[in-house]
Amino acid sequence: MSTCERCGAAFHCAMADAPAGQKPTGAPGETPCWCTFLPPAIPVPGTEAVGCWCPACLRAHIATLETPPDVA
Structure with a gap:
């Protein structure tokens, strides 16, 4: 799980929370x-x-x- 830098909430980030030993590469199919x-x-x-x-x-x-x- 990741922690929101703004409010502190826990959430899932596919980029930061990739499986151990696997970095997201942006490859097709990921x-x-x-x-x-x-x-x-x-x-x-x-x-x-x-x-x-x-x-x-x-x-x-x-x-x-x-x-x-707003337009004054």
Whole structure:
């Protein structure tokens, strides 16, 4: 199980929680993580990356990105 870097909830991440001795490669036929089905919203592994977020936190963050600003 992984721990959400935002709220601390436990959740399953297919990328981080791969079976022992097996790293996900992105090869055809591998099960992708649930997050790959959502719009890209935060940096992933790299210098500005954030840790994994649970489904609720990632969906809430995406909702704030998709909300148009108020027009005065």
